[in-house]
Amino acid sequence: MADLTSNLAGIKSPNPFWVASGPPANTAYQAHRAFEAGWGGLVWKTIGDPTPNVASRYSGLTIGSRRMAGFNNIELISDRSPEANFRELAEVKRRWPDRPVIASLMVDTRERWHEFVNRAIDTGVDGIELNFGCPHGMCERGMGSVVGQDPAAIETITSWALEAASVPVLVKLTPNVTDIVVAARSVRRAGAQAISLINTVRSITNVNLDTFTPEPDVGGKSSHGGYAGPAVKPIALQMVHACAADPEVGLPLSGVGGVATWRDAAEFLALGAANVQVCTAIMHHGFGIVEHLIDGLSAYLDSKGFASLRDLEGRAVPNVTDWSRLDLNAKRVARIDHDTCIHCNLCYVACEDGAYQCIDLVDPAPHGLPPARVADRPVPLVREADCVGCNLCSIVCPVDGCIEMVPIETDRSALSWEQYQTGLAAGTISQIPPQP
Ligand SMILES: Cc1cc2nc3c(=O)[nH]c(=O)nc-3n(C[C@H](O)[C@H](O)[C@H](O)COP(=O)(O)O)c2cc1C
Numbered sequence: 001m002a003d004l005t006s007n008l009a010g011i012k013s014p015n016p017f018w019v020a021s022g023p024p025a026n027t028a029y030q031a032h033r034a035f036e037a038g039w040g041g042l043v044w045k046t047i048g049d050p051t052p053n054v055a056s057r058y059s060g061l062t063i064g065s066r067r068m069a070g071f072n073n074i075e076l077i078s079d080r081s082p083e084a085n086f087r088e089l090a091e092v093k094r095r096w097p098d099r100p101v102i103a104s105l106m107v108d109t110r111e112r113w114h115e116f117v118n119r120a121i122d123t124g125v126d127g128i129e130l131n132f133g134c135p136h137g138m139c140e141r142g143m144g145s146v147v148g149q150d151p152a153a154i155e156t157i158t159s160w161a162l163e164a165a166s167v168p169v170l171v172k173l174t175p176n177v178t179d180i181v182v183a184a185r186s187v188r189r190a191g192a193q194a195i196s197l198i199n200t201v202r203s204i205t206n207v208n209l210d211t212f213t214p215e216p217d218v219g220g221k222s223s224h225g226g227y228a229g230p231a232v233k234p235i236a237l238q239m240v241h242a243c244a245a246d247p248e249v250g251l252p253l254s255g256v257g258g259v260a261t262w263r264d265a266a267e268f269l270a271l272g273a274a275n276v277q278v279c280t281a282i283m284h285h286g287f288g289i290v291e292h293l294i295d296g297l298s299a300y301l302d303s304k305g306f307a308s309l310r311d312l313e314g315r316a317v318p319n320v321t322d323w324s325r326l327d328l329n330a331k332r333v334a335r336i337d338h339d340t341c342i343h344c345n346l347c348y349v350a351c352e353d354g355a356y357q358c359i360d361l362v363d364p365a366p367h368g369l370p371p372a373r374v375a376d377r378p379v380p381l382v383r384e385a386d387c388v389g390c391n392l393c394s395i396v397c398p399v400d401g402c403i404e405m406v407p408i409e410t411d412r413s414a415l416s417w418e419q420y421q422t423g424l425a426a427g428t429i430s431q432i433p434p435q436p
């Protein structure tokens with residue numbers, strides 16, 4: 001069985017699944033329950049000067065039958081006293097010496113950072129996470145995402161924490177920036193040991209069309225919140241990759257944002273994360289999901305013949321490149337499996353109105369195709385010569401595997417836009433890029 005132990009900047013955990021800073025990591029009671037269920041580590045709900053919360057504070061986006069596909073919150077950092085938080089952190093560390101516990105902190109002045117880092121370290125925590133990501137409430141007070149949006153502030157405040165820290169310091173970044181790599185490089189310059197990303201994405205999930213107030217409704221008003229859950233995974237994956245691929249960042253990464261299944265976790269690891277953190281999926285389904293995460297990841301590693309997480313970490317990083325380096329001459333076409341097709345014709349409509357009009361509805365018999373399930377109904381057939389291989393039909397098709405995107409050999413050699421431009425300038429190019 002593959003070795004699931006993970007190592008983030010020297011912080012070792014029995015598996016790569018950590019509870020992220022948030023409501024499930026608010027008390028010792030919850031931490032005990034998380035570790036009993038099998039979570040590998042936990043980042044405590046952010047501790048700072050206690051701050052009141054509003055009611056209500058969450059809203060969700062349901063897509064089809066999937067509730068909480070996106071999850072928005074306007075909750076702030078811990079509303080409990082630092083004394084209670086630090087006391088319980090120490091209690092959890094005493095009971096679970098083999099599980100890393102990280103104190104997430106957010107305060108304002110240099111003196112307060114020194115004080116809070118020291119108090120956290122006295123509890124026996126394995127690391128400190130600096131919350132530079134909260135995009136609501138705290139940023140209006142000069143903390144959270146306003147720090148993560150200002151590279152100079154990231155560098156200064158990280159260095160304040162490092163002045164007092166004797167355990168690894170993780171900096172948790174906000175995705176609400178133009179280029180995450182700029183923020184990540186300033187974490188590196190400051191000398192922190194690792195980066196966690198992402199915190200939540202600024203959002204308004206919906207508007208009540210009777211009251212005209214978005215949810216969550218706080219006495220008739222609302223405020224933008226932070227978006228999390230499955231909907232943000234693509235944003236988080238891109239940012240993890242961007243940091244993993246940048247040689248100037250060069251720091252271990254903890255991947256956060258939309259992890260709900262072992263596949264999500266494996267994708268984060270493949271794109272360069274050393275572990276993952278989970279918040280929304282626990283709020284939705286409870287700590288018990290870790291069993292499925294561990295079993296699924298373990299079975300996947302075994303099926304690939306990977307001995308440990310190290311064999312997976314970063315494996316997909318080199319396969320993401322700039323668009324200008326992609327091969328313009330690589331060709332793929334859509335091919336329909338007529339035995340599994342249910343003749344819903346969604347692919348036809350999508351290609352006809354949203355793509356390149358190269359799926360025909362044909363009488364099956366003359367083409368040697370099986371008849372439609374409904375008598376006399378035409379069936380879809382791709383005109384492969386005209387298909388540009390955009391993928392749309394295979395994405396809309398409701399039958400898994402029914403439309404395959406098949407690579408096609410051509411007589412054109414590989415040619416990227418970058419090579420095309422260089423060749424044009426040098427007068428050595430004889431090909432032109434393919435046109436639809
Ligand atoms: C209700 C709620 C409260 C959160 N509170 C914190 C917090 O106190 N500190 C922090 O660093 N992140 C906080 N987060 C952000 C999460 O740690 C995480 O970065 C984000 O939710 C994305 O992960 P997910 O999709 O697994 O939820 C909170 C998230 C939610 C949903």
Ligand code: SF4
Nearest residue numbers: 351387388390391393
């Ligand atoms: S891949 Fe795109 S162009 Fe080709 S058949 Fe499908 S929708 Fe049409």
Ligand code: SF4
Nearest residue numbers: 341342344345347397
């Ligand atoms: S979308 Fe899929 S199932 Fe529906 S007609 Fe097209 S190939 Fe068949």
